[in-house]
Amino acid sequence: PAEEVVVADGEALLSRDHISSFEKFAGRHIGPREADVKEMLHCVGISSLNELVQKTIPKEIQFNKELSIQKPLSESELLDRLNKLGEANKIYRSYIGMGYYNTITPSVIQRVILENPGWYTQYTPYQPEIAQGRLESLMNYQTMISDLTGMAVSNASLLDEATACAEAMAMCYATRKKKTTNVFLVDDKSHPQNIELMRTRASGMDITIRVADFSNWTENKELEDDVCGVLIQYPDTLGRVSDPSLIVGSAHKAGAQVVMSTDLLALTHIKPPGELGADIVVGNAQRFGVPLGYGGPHAAFMATNEKMVRKMPGRIVGKSRDRHGNEAYRLALQVREQHIRREKATSNICTAQALLANMSAFYAIYHGPNGLKDIASRVHTQASVLATGVQALGHKVMYDTFFDTVCVELMEGTTLADIEMRAVAKELNVRLIKNKTTDAVCVAVDETTTEADLDDLLWVFGGKTNQIVKVADFLDAHRTRSLTGFKYPQELVRKSEYLTHSVFNSHHSEAAITRYAKKLENKDLSLCHAMIPLGSCTMKLNGVATLRALSMPNFTNIHPFVPLDQAKGYYEIFEELSKDLCEISGYDSISLQPNSGAQGEYAGLMAIRAYLDSKGDDQRDVCLIPSSAHGTNPASAQMCGMKVVAVRNDAHGNIDMADLKAKVNKHSEKLAAMMITYPSTYGVFEEGVSKMCDLVHQHGGQVYLDGANMNAQVGLCRPGDFGSDVSHFNLHKTFCIPHGGGGPGMGPIGVKAHLAPFLPAHNIVNIPGGGLGDAKNDGHSDQALGLISGAPFGSSAILPISWAYIRMMGPGIVNSTHIAILSANYLAARLRGHYEILYTGSGGMCAHEFILDVRKFQQSAGIESIDISKRLIDYGFHSPTMSWPVNNTLMIEPTESESKEELDRFCEALIAIRAEIREIEEDVCDRSDNVLKNAPHTAEEVSSDVWEHTYTRTKAAWPAEFQRLNKFWPTVGRVDDVYGDRNLNCTLDVEV
Amino acid sequence: PAEEVVVADGEALLSRDHISSFEKFAGRHIGPREADVKEMLHCVGISSLNELVQKTIPKEIQFNKELSIQKPLSESELLDRLNKLGEANKIYRSYIGMGYYNTITPSVIQRVILENPGWYTQYTPYQPEIAQGRLESLMNYQTMISDLTGMAVSNASLLDEATACAEAMAMCYATRKKKTTNVFLVDDKSHPQNIELMRTRASGMDITIRVADFSNWTENKELEDDVCGVLIQYPDTLGRVSDPSLIVGSAHKAGAQVVMSTDLLALTHIKPPGELGADIVVGNAQRFGVPLGYGGPHAAFMATNEKMVRKMPGRIVGKSRDRHGNEAYRLALQVREQHIRREKATSNICTAQALLANMSAFYAIYHGPNGLKDIASRVHTQASVLATGVQALGHKVMYDTFFDTVCVELMEGTTLADIEMRAVAKELNVRLIKNKTTDAVCVAVDETTTEADLDDLLWVFGGKTNQIVKVADFLDAHRTRSLTGFKYPQELVRKSEYLTHSVFNSHHSEAAITRYAKKLENKDLSLCHAMIPLGSCTMKLNGVATLRALSMPNFTNIHPFVPLDQAKGYYEIFEELSKDLCEISGYDSISLQPNSGAQGEYAGLMAIRAYLDSKGDDQRDVCLIPSSAHGTNPASAQMCGMKVVAVRNDAHGNIDMADLKAKVNKHSEKLAAMMITYPSTYGVFEEGVSKMCDLVHQHGGQVYLDGANMNAQVGLCRPGDFGSDVSHFNLHKTFCIPHGGGGPGMGPIGVKAHLAPFLPAHNIVNIPGGGLGDAKNDGHSDQALGLISGAPFGSSAILPISWAYIRMMGPGIVNSTHIAILSANYLAARLRGHYEILYTGSGGMCAHEFILDVRKFQQSAGIESIDISKRLIDYGFHSPTMSWPVNNTLMIEPTESESKEELDRFCEALIAIRAEIREIEEDVCDRSDNVLKNAPHTAEEVSSDVWEHTYTRTKAAWPAEFQRLNKFWPTVGRVDDVYGDRNLNCTLDVEV
Ligand SMILES: Cc1ncc(COP(=O)(O)O)c(C=O)c1O
Numbered sequence A, B: 001p002a003e004e005v006v007v008a009d010g011e012a013l014l015s016r017d018h019i020s021s022f023e024k025f026a027g028r029h030i031g032p033r034e035a036d037v038k039e040m041l042h043c044v045g046i047s048s049l050n051e052l053v054q055k056t057i058p059k060e061i062q063f064n065k066e067l068s069i070q071k072p073l074s075e076s077e078l079l080d081r082l083n084k085l086g087e088a089n090k091i092y093r094s095y096i097g098m099g100y101y102n103t104i105t106p107s108v109i110q111r112v113i114l115e116n117p118g119w120y121t122q123y124t125p126y127q128p129e130i131a132q133g134r135l136e137s138l139m140n141y142q143t144m145i146s147d148l149t150g151m152a153v154s155n156a157s158l159l160d161e162a163t164a165c166a167e168a169m170a171m172c173y174a175t176r177k178k179k180t181t182n183v184f185l186v187d188d189k190s191h192p193q194n195i196e197l198m199r200t201r202a203s204g205m206d207i208t209i210r211v212a213d214f215s216n217w218t219e220n221k222e223l224e225d226d227v228c229g230v231l232i233q234y235p236d237t238l239g240r241v242s243d244p245s246l247i248v249g250s251a252h253k254a255g256a257q258v259v260m261s262t263d264l265l266a267l268t269h270i271k272p273p274g275e276l277g278a279d280i281v282v283g284n285a286q287r288f289g290v291p292l293g294y295g296g297p298h299a300a301f302m303a304t305n306e307k308m309v310r311k312m313p314g315r316i317v318g319k320s321r322d323r324h325g326n327e328a329y330r331l332a333l334q335v336r337e338q339h340i341r342r343e344k345a346t347s348n349i350c351t352a353q354a355l356l357a358n359m360s361a362f363y364a365i366y367h368g369p370n371g372l373k374d375i376a377s378r379v380h381t382q383a384s385v386l387a388t389g390v391q392a393l394g395h396k397v398m399y400d401t402f403f404d405t406v407c408v409e410l411m412e413g414t415t416l417a418d419i420e421m422r423a424v425a426k427e428l429n430v431r432l433i434k435n436k437t438t439d440a441v442c443v444a445v446d447e448t449t450t451e452a453d454l455d456d457l458l459w460v461f462g463g464k465t466n467q468i469v470k471v472a473d474f475l476d477a478h479r480t481r482s483l484t485g486f487k488y489p490q491e492l493v494r495k496s497e498y499l500t501h502s503v504f505n506s507h508h509s510e511a512a513i514t515r516y517a518k519k520l521e522n523k524d525l526s527l528c529h530a531m532i533p534l535g536s537c538t539m540k541l542n543g544v545a546t547l548r549a550l551s552m553p554n555f556t557n558i559h560p561f562v563p564l565d566q567a568k569g570y571y572e573i574f575e576e577l578s579k580d581l582c583e584i585s586g587y588d589s590i591s592l593q594p595n596s597g598a599q600g601e602y603a604g605l606m607a608i609r610a611y612l613d614s615k616g617d618d619q620r621d622v623c624l625i626p627s628s629a630h631g632t633n634p635a636s637a638q639m640c641g642m643k644v645v646a647v648r649n650d651a652h653g654n655i656d657m658a659d660l661k662a663k664v665n666k667h668s669e670k671l672a673a674m675m676i677t678y679p680s681t682y683g684v685f686e687e688g689v690s691k692m693c694d695l696v697h698q699h700g701g702q703v704y705l706d707g708a709n710m711n712a713q714v715g716l717c718r719p720g721d722f723g724s725d726v727s728h729f730n731l732h733k734t735f736c737i738p739h740g741g742g743g744p745g746m747g748p749i750g751v752k753a754h755l756a757p758f759l760p761a762h763n764i765v766n767i768p769g770g771g772l773g774d775a776k777n778d779g780h781s782d783q784a785l786g787l788i789s790g791a792p793f794g795s796s797a798i799l800p801i802s803w804a805y806i807r808m809m810g811p812g813i814v815n816s817t818h819i820a821i822l823s824a825n826y827l828a829a830r831l832r833g834h835y836e837i838l839y840t841g842s843g844g845m846c847a848h849e850f851i852l853d854v855r856k857f858q859q860s861a862g863i864e865s866i867d868i869s870k871r872l873i874d875y876g877f878h879s880p881t882m883s884w885p886v887n888n889t890l891m892i893e894p895t896e897s898e899s900k901e902e903l904d905r906f907c908e909a910l911i912a913i914r915a916e917i918r919e920i921e922e923d924v925c926d927r928s929d930n931v932l933k934n935a936p937h938t939a940e941e942v943s944s945d946v947w948e949h950t951y952t953r954t955k956a957a958w959p960a961e962f963q964r965l966n967k968f969w970p971t972v973g974r975v976d977d978v979y980g981d982r983n984l985n986c987t988l989d990v991e992v
């Protein structure tokens, strides 16, 4: 709470400060209390936070000022402000479509999933034994995608439909027949943002995008033989449902793969891509219950066939078995991912959209196959009614085989401007398409559309004549009449079943779905139970107040492509957030478009390339990356067409200066960039970072500083000051967006002024060029990069979270950094003597995280880091990051939000585990049958009738006193990864 | 979901019905699907729901029509409507005080407690082994109340401050020295609604209220010797803090008890009542984080000394131990309560305000003692600033020893009308007091008040002269200045500590409080885990959509005493709800004031008394009550000054007609009323209920039909049609208000037209006389009853829940009733053959619940109902109602919201338990060491190293296959009630 005010004798302390001294959020966000901080400092052997900073952060890069951020708002002041900003947004009804639709989020899903910290505070389910709940939910999601698309396997989500298209393109490219087969052929009726984003991505790789009209494709038309893949939008962006068989046939004949980008709701009615020969299917699951949110977050999906599964990017959940032979889920085929494949990866995707995938899966469970089909029928009926009405008004319906989107050619005398004016009068948005030949208007209806909405839409089409047609005029209220004009092509009517698994057919009452969601929640260890000390993940508190915008209709119900003046509240938040991020990072300008850290890396490196190109330095394509870097770094560099050159780390974990110098010299001509993670992935503030930056600059390169570890820097040092040119910020780490069990996240980038003109633009919404947050920026850029995300500001709906966090912390945000560093050093100090701590800075301090070296136990006791990880579960804790960045070690990051009591309990557990290892070392315990090797222990196991271990049940399950009244039980025993990958199964088996 | 619409060939089904066919809530609310219903009917041996009705409900009382209720809204239509209604409320800032204050609900408490079904769907913690979470939370609450009031013990909440005053009065009366000591002396500076409510209550009992001015009490002034108790408001209603010692001394000298009604926040600064000699302390915990909600729900409190604890009404949580000797909480001293003491009870309170008590306790945990003191300091400072400003404007501050409420005597020339006009201009409410001598204005500030608010308030006091004084004018921004004018009397400054227990001093970060709340949540079995088949409790689903108003600021931020025109949205809901309740019940008019079922009973019986009085029948004071009636019935009758005469039940559980006739004849002259529960507490639709009503009417009595079992009647029969004059409706049963672990609830009453003039009025808000919902009612009544609750519409904020339920069900609400009855009969049919079912109607059917007779197992196996109850926990189920209305039986009520799968699991468990009993009967298992006697089994026990039972661990803990992956563990073993009552401990022991 705020400073204590003593009112000993009832005398009022009168000051304006006092009457306005609403309680500060900082005391809620930061775990340790003042007295705790003293004890922690004492334990670390220093006397003040200032001394801690001095010993931790190299002198020459220290910031030494107070951040110029508005003074903190209290929680209730923040909510007042948020309400006002919400009112500044205009909530028009949007019928724009283009992959984003209004949807009804069932209240129970909103409350029990989206607004429940038990569902949104977890990390990616890397520890399957305490993550069976959301693993099962993601299996449901994958099954839903597989079923609806008609494909064999699905991944557990991608970022958005546009990036999913690009990922699919990369897969086609990676599996192309010959080096020269580098054309990707794109349907000209694809959503324009998809095309534009693929163009961006193609430009970094060796791919040529060719846009073509597939509508008049003929039987024997041959594909050029330089084509590696074809993308078909189905239904297309103008709403038309047409049979892609001819182009699919030509593609396959030519050895090209077929990608289809599609709509899940339409697939309940029309033949799935899998039955039409698609090799890869992508799309967005948004309209399955996830609010528009001005562009995101939503879960995009990708599904493919068995042949391609090992090439599919993103996480995949699969079935395996546990130590006892019971069924258990876990992440499958992890060797595909960038942290293993690095620059050989075809994708850099890491954080995806798990929470939103889960919401969509629950939406399908809630409605079931019949319910979904029913919604689709209503939507289709409404579109047909609209089309009929529009025709009655004299316009032409351009395509009569639509699902939900009616494309209208305006009659003589009615102009786009007329439509626009009338739409504004009714507070609604439609899609206006200016064509060389004719103008068109597209209207996409959805499950929220009512008869009154249709009447308003028809009013809009009334045009200048002001003719009024109402639904009631041509549809009798009670008689069921069928209009034959609007039906799907006979051969495209879906005949196959979907969502036949019982999970989609048994939780239809609210009580049932609540229990199912709670059952899954309770299998998972989240921040609601204990700290999650995952190094490099910054699992800090996600304060409820910061999340409120996500539940406010005037933030959630906005289509990403509305005119900017309908999103003024958002825009004010974006501007403030960008300004604050500039102040915190020392950069000049921000792009909020990248919707994950990896996307930020990609956008930043692409901006560097564009900048170098603009200077005529287009030969520069070497990217230096320390071998300790996160896998997304090399993967991103590769996607930009850069050549990755690894720089060695020295014995202290630092970048090997000699090697760097050598590499810089060697590649001087071609040096494009160096990527540095700071503090390093080893958790150390390396000395000489500015020297490295200078060196790179001297050789004509640019510096990309990976901002994943910003939580150690905020208020203490600024990348923009000490030499970096660009960074991404994982808002889902340092800036409090909850991890959602594997996403959403946001990875905006900050750049120095010279790179600002090269920040991403948007082809549909006219966002200011040159980024946000820079007072000097004139909001115009000819050199802007293409799209990085489908939506102009990425996953806009979660940006208010980071904004709120900064607003409530104010300049005191530096205290988060202090305590994050102190907490890490406190843990290190307490554990030292029991374990070896790998790497510290020159002052003997680690940054906000550190590595526990457990490698010697392999020899001494046959124990590896995984055994300690799993044993921690028996103590009620989530494991630290396992075997990254150093194999067979544990990287611990406590964050500032954990109380000293929690830190102490965690130490107690690790110290006790050390003693358990010693018992093995000293042969007191068996080398193969011991509490570590067999960990974690389930309730079922320790309460079974037979117990044949060499240790007791109590030792197995109740190792610490602090669990006695609050034990978290894993629901499965240790999961067998190899078995699962050998017997890959990523969809639910339908029960017989 | 809605009916399936087949779109086989892509042809649109065009009809207006179809495009508007949004999914219905009924399918979400009702558990069994259509196919299930068929199977269930088959099992019961009937062919249709209509046949079920015919066999269950006596012909002559069947309704046989569709209810005339608006057609159902879908969930999203409902939310749209609710938003519009919210906009119809005017959200002015209220500084009215009088026991209701603005407060800031910390977002984390709102989300993790108030909006979390894991906290709001439980029943009263009658099964302590699966309720340790909220029992601990209520212990925290009691400790908070004890500490702040300075009293030895507190109960776990009462309904509101006004009823708490009346309860205290009743305690004083019950413990009075002599029969003639029947005067209760009340501070004339008490909140007027408290005085008025005590007047109502006193009128039913033999108590005389005498209102007195205590402000000039002198040292030796003696109390009249007919006084049994004194009530002091502290601080008083005008805000003054004055020393009550003289009146306390006089009271004690005269043998009267002292009740103090107080304010928790003030008590962080001023001497607690316990140190001033109070015997009983009451008040409202609302301002500890519970929104105003236009009057409630909030938790009132009562604390007393050890001498009086056994006389204290309401539930009390106490510490005891479990079978293993571990500490465990449970409800203490249950023998005090009305279900045991019946007409000898001094109180009828049953459902209280557990959820709100828990919120307030969490608010105290969140802020801790220093945080609370800090808030109080800010509030006091603001009041002082306001007083200073008001003086500067030329007005007189009437009392200078205030805490938060400034009472202003207006200067010459400024009138109340001026103030009122200016307040409206600023959209704020103050309290205007028209006095014989001078007019006054009271302003109560609170933790939400800002400097801008104070400036607005000072503007309001500017009066005609339009003089402007701003806080900044007389308070320098940075200098701390103390004004000596406004301080508490020296002797009243609080010196003693409070909230010293660690629970109030260790969960101050949001992460810590989240984990604490989740830890407690996870100890409790709620509707999120399994059905809670408590007979007479109707534990049905509480749909999230129905609860939304509770999270909407334009429903929550309204003071109960604002002018009606600021609450138009609420009022529209009240009118619709009342009309629907009239239609459902067959009554003519509704009062929404009673805030629990028991309060409804009391209000209904009082209305009967007033009606009889108005006819000159004031000798009529006999109330006939079947001996099977719920304990609140006789307790309520007694509180109205009626004499309870019990009517016997016959061997079939029905009211013994012969006995009834005899009693009616015997008491014909004095017959006031008969109370009937229908269907009976045995779960049977008795034949002849209309005959009984006729009989009572013939003898000049009125019929009170207890509406607790309305869930069996809605849409099928109507009390108002078959002869009843008045009923209460437990909205927290039939109409979906969640039980909150023991409240909140609402008990509005419906009456026939002749009783309407006698419905409660309100002394502050001019609510329409004669109740709501009656088109013919002219909204005026001279004969109205006094107050039943402090607020005009009771716990207004939860009324939208019932409204929403009815709006979304529409006339189809009758399907809830069908399925509730079917489900009970299905369970009975499945269990018959394994157990005996006590009582059914003449058609062989039970109503919505039934009694399982387990009495014979006492003899055959030494097993009692409690053993089965506890064993059900091992199967993951909550026990049915135990030993009520028939001792040593189990009463089962499934409700319509449970799926057939859940009902089947429950049967499976009970059938398996029957087999376990048989093993004892057949000597296969030990009579004392068996799974029933030792149930429930904790994880600790079954995983302990030593196992000395005669049965296996697996049998103990894993009796059913369906639990394998989803086991709910009780956190303590069977709790020892006797030990706890012998060693009463109702506050947390402060750790040393
Ligand atoms: C150092 C580092 N860089 C980049 C990333 C990638 O960020 P994202 O997962 O948001 O794509 C991570 C993610 O853990 C990281 O730790």
Ligand SMILES: Cc1ncc(COP(=O)(O)O)c(C=O)c1O
Pocket (backbone or CB within 6 Å): B349, B350, B351, B536, B537, B596, B597, B598, B599, B630, B632, B633, B677, B681, B706, B708, B709, B730, B745, B746, B747
């Ligand atoms: C038959 C019956 N009547 C009255 C009541 C009292 O209602 P309340 O608890 O709301 O005061 C109950 C409560 O369970 C009941 O079952």
Ligand SMILES: O=C([O-])O
Pocket (backbone or CB within 6 Å): B124, B339, B350, B351, B536
């Ligand atoms: O709570 C009851 O007493 O039913």
